[in-house]
Amino acid sequence: MAASPGSGGGGGAGAVHSCNTSGFAFDSGLEIRTRSVEQTLLPLVSQITTLINHKDNTKKSDKTLQAIQRVGQAVNLAVGRFVKVGEAIANENWDLKEEISIACIEAKQAGETIAALTDVARWNHLDSDGQSTILTDKSGVVQAARLLLSSVTKVLLLADRVVIKQIVTSRNKVLATMERLEKVNSFQEFVQIFSQFGNEMVEFAHLTGDRQNDLKDEKKKARMAVARAVLEKGTMMLLTASKTCLRHPSCDSAHKNKEGVFDRMRVALDKVIEIVTECKQNGGTDSSSISIFAGIKELKLNIEALRENLYFESKENLSAALEVILERVEDFTDSAYTSHEHRERILELSTQARTELQQFVSVWMQAQSRKTKSAAEELELTVLKVSHGLNELRKELYHTALQLAGDLLKFHADHVVLKALKLTGVEGNLEALAEYACKLSEQKEQLVEMCRVLRHVSGTEPLEITCIHAEETFQVTGQQIISAAETLTLHPSSKIAKENLDVFCEAWESQISDMAALLREISDVFEGRRDQPQPKETGIKLPGNKSALVSTRKNFKGEKYDHLSLPKPMKNNANLKSLKPDKPDSEEQAKIAKLGLKLALLTSDTDCELEKWEDQENEIVQHGRNMSRMAYSLYLFTRGEGPLKTSQDLIHFLEVFAAEGLKLTSNVQSFSKQLKDDDKLMLLLEINKLIPLCHQLQTITKTSLQNKVFLKVDKCITKIRSMMALVVQLLSLCYKLLKKVENNKWVSAANKDTMDGKT
Numbered sequence: 001m002a003a004s005p006g007s008g009g010g011g012g013a014g015a016v017h018s019c020n021t022s023g024f025a026f027d028s029g030l031e032i033r034t035r036s037v038e039q040t041l042l043p044l045v046s047q048i049t050t051l052i053n054h055k056d057n058t059k060k061s062d063k064t065l066q067a068i069q070r071v072g073q074a075v076n077l078a079v080g081r082f083v084k085v086g087e088a089i090a091n092e093n094w095d096l097k098e099e100i101s102i103a104c105i106e107a108k109q110a111g112e113t114i115a116a117l118t119d120v121a122r123w124n125h126l127d128s129d130g131q132s133t134i135l136t137d138k139s140g141v142v143q144a145a146r147l148l149l150s151s152v153t154k155v156l157l158l159a160d161r162v163v164i165k166q167i168v169t170s171r172n173k174v175l176a177t178m179e180r181l182e183k184v185n186s187f188q189e190f191v192q193i194f195s196q197f198g199n200e201m202v203e204f205a206h207l208t209g210d211r212q213n214d215l216k217d218e219k220k221k222a223r224m225a226v227a228r229a230v231l232e233k234g235t236m237m238l239l240t241a242s243k244t245c246l247r248h249p250s251c252d253s254a255h256k257n258k259e260g261v262f263d264r265m266r267v268a269l270d271k272v273i274e275i276v277t278e279c280k281q282n283g284g285t286d287s288s289s290i291s292i293f294a295g296i297k298e299l300k301l302n303i304e305a306l307r308e309n310l311y312f313e314s315k316e317n318l319s320a321a322l323e324v325i326l327e328r329v330e331d332f333t334d335s336a337y338t339s340h341e342h343r344e345r346i347l348e349l350s351t352q353a354r355t356e357l358q359q360f361v362s363v364w365m366q367a368q369s370r371k372t373k374s375a376a377e378e379l380e381l382t383v384l385k386v387s388h389g390l391n392e393l394r395k396e397l398y399h400t401a402l403q404l405a406g407d408l409l410k411f412h413a414d415h416v417v418l419k420a421l422k423l424t425g426v427e428g429n430l431e432a433l434a435e436y437a438c439k440l441s442e443q444k445e446q447l448v449e450m451c452r453v454l455r456h457v458s459g460t461e462p463l464e465i466t467c468i469h470a471e472e473t474f475q476v477t478g479q480q481i482i483s484a485a486e487t488l489t490l491h492p493s494s495k496i497a498k499e500n501l502d503v504f505c506e507a508w509e510s511q512i513s514d515m516a517a518l519l520r521e522i523s524d525v526f527e528g529r530r531d532q533p534q535p536k537e538t539g540i541k542l543p544g545n546k547s548a549l550v551s552t553r554k555n556f557k558g559e560k561y562d563h564l565s566l567p568k569p570m571k572n573n574a575n576l577k578s579l580k581p582d583k584p585d586s587e588e589q590a591k592i593a594k595l596g597l598k599l600a601l602l603t604s605d606t607d608c609e610l611e612k613w614e615d616q617e618n619e620i621v622q623h624g625r626n627m628s629r630m631a632y633s634l635y636l637f638t639r640g641e642g643p644l645k646t647s648q649d650l651i652h653f654l655e656v657f658a659a660e661g662l663k664l665t666s667n668v669q670s671f672s673k674q675l676k677d678d679d680k681l682m683l684l685l686e687i688n689k690l691i692p693l694c695h696q697l698q699t700i701t702k703t704s705l706q707n708k709v710f711l712k713v714d715k716c717i718t719k720i721r722s723m724m725a726l727v728v729q730l731l732s733l734c735y736k737l738l739k740k741v742e743n744n745k746w747v748s749a750a751n752k753d754t755m756d757g758k759t
Contacts, residue, residue: 034160079148086107367379
């Protein structure tokens with residue numbers, strides 16, 4: 001059941017592309033699905049890249065040769081330590097021993113080759129001027145580096161398979177013990193076996209918890225969290241349900257209650273194995289399960305693609321895709337809990353979406369034959385109309401779902417029905433049991449419907465998975481509460497039956513409480529307040545409590561940083577009270593959309609410059625990143641998305657953005673003090689271009705805009721585009737000058753060491 005070397009277990013996908021500079025590109029062809037494997041590889045990639053990216057001067061000084069040799073030796077020593085741990089893993093896992101051993105031998109040979117190719121002792125042909133002409137052809141080092149990284153990656157993924165095997169073995173133990181528990185007939189035997197089961201569940205929980213934290217794929221991480229939650233809560237349910245069955249062996253409702261617990265735990269165990277082994281046990285995901293928000297997002301992307309390419313083939317599918325979305329919208333319009341106002345608005349927006357999409361298709365077909373500027377502009381406007389209409393529908397569905405959920409959770413917060421069922425059970429009142437069981441079933445259907453509509457507006461796949469889990473939990477737990485209450489009603493003096501009902505009621509109450517937290521998360525995503533997930537710094541977990549193969553690196557490529565959080569302006573600001581964004585006409589909207597797209601491209605350029613910096617905590621980097629994230633928020637604003645919603649938000653945004661720009665220039669000025677006169681002057685000239693733009697932006701925010709905010713938006717975006725273009729240049733220049741300063745320091749230190757040696 002272990003994954004293949006290529007799978008690496010875990011979530012996410014994609015072969016690792018470690019570097020692509022100076023003619024060196026590494027693509028192992030193996031999929032890296034866990035953070036620990038990825039992070040363990042990166043320091044080695046960094047060292048090898050440093051080695052290969054030395055200046056291609058034909059002649060090299062003795063100092064340069066010594067530096068190259070030191071890096072080569074460091075790589076070889078690190079590989080040697082790595083191989084020892086890999087060989088230890090191989091000796092403990094006979095089924096993988098041959099594969100790991102071969103990969104270790106390859107890694108060792110490649111490390112020794114790199115050390116030999118960078119060994120100064122074998123280069124005895126210095127020119128008369130003390131310069132060497134060796135290592136002008138990097139092909140040998142590049143070839144050895146590729147072999148080294150490929151073999152190290154294989155060892156890591158094989159070690160990862162060992163971790164997967166541990167989880168599978170642990171699951172099999174738990175499953176076997178569960179089968180014994182299910183068949184047990186005496187309390188004494190049950191207590192003995194349950195003690196073993198508890199220990200096995202603790203081990204399984206630790207292994208799967210580590211795996212969950214290590215997964216790169218957020219969707220798989222959410223699925224793992226859900227499965228582990230079922231097992232955690234199910235363990236206590238299994239205990240009380242089994243004890244109740246043993247105490248009342250002839251009670252059908254007790255057996256039904258117990259069977260429900262065992263069945264759900266077995267399904268959760270299977271899901272964990274499906275996630276870690278990449279084995280699709282129940283087939284792929286049905287396309288009909290896609291949420292409304294995901295469907296709207298996909299439809300907008302297809303419309304954008306059709307606009308860019310007049311011969312895109314899927315135009316016929318657009319109407320069908322919209323109909324699928326509108327069919328799912330019926331979950332809202334058919335609900336008895338949707339208010340009349342919301343229902344009417346949703347139906348109106350649905351009709352509008354159909355009309356606007358038909359108009360887009362018609363204009364698109366005309367644009368194929370006319371191919372004029374006016375046709376292109378008309379097409380652009382129809383795209384904006386469709387996008388705006390879908391955004392409005394999305395917004396209405398979100399508000400409808402949140403109102404429905406908020407009302408239901410508030411209504412059921414006192415748990416009156418659960419209290420009544422407990423009292424009914426203790427009294428042994430079968431007639432009242434039927435009445436309250438019916439009420440709980442109604443409540444269950446309401447909450448299931450709430451989870452269904454929340455899933456449609458959740459906004460991310462992990463939150464969708466959480467909504468599906470909540471729906472299943474209400475479905476299953478509701479039925480289990482009724483069977484547990486029936487058992488207590490039939491045996492009103494049974495303490496074990498009462499304890500069992502309490503456990504299931506607590507699970508229900510806990511899920512209600514979880515829904516309140518889930519609502520906040522969904523709201524944060526929709527309003528643009530939710531932070532990007534941060535990768536955790538974890539070393540690969542190896543069998544036998546061994547340490548990580550290679551030390552991890554904190555900031556790695558692809559790491560997402562939080563968006564800058566904007567504090568809300570004070571509500572009592574008189575200048576902002578009367579501001580309401582006036583609606584731009586279609587022509588202005590098209591212009592703003594194009595400006596926003598160009599701004600988004602600049603934020604991408606900025607991020608590329610920021611990734612070059614090794615010290616991600618550097619204040620220049622931090623302010624540059626803040627400006628990039630804020631500029632991206634402005635781009636989202638041009639699309640009617642993101643955290644900026646009102647004119648007040650926009651004005652405050654401009655104030656903070658200008659202040660952030662001035663902080664950046666201040667830090668760059670401080671850095672310039674380390675530079676020589678020529679470099680300092682060059683940097684100050686760039687700073688002096690950015691400072692006036694920051695002041696101009698501050699002036700705009702202080703001007704009374706009244707109700708003409710959108711007349712100023714295009715000017716603000718243009719201004720910020722100019723600022724971001726300067727930021728890209730500034731970051732690039734600062735990075736080059738920083739490297740120059742560091743090299744000068746290194747040379748000075750080397751000279752000092754040389755002089756000290758002579759002394």
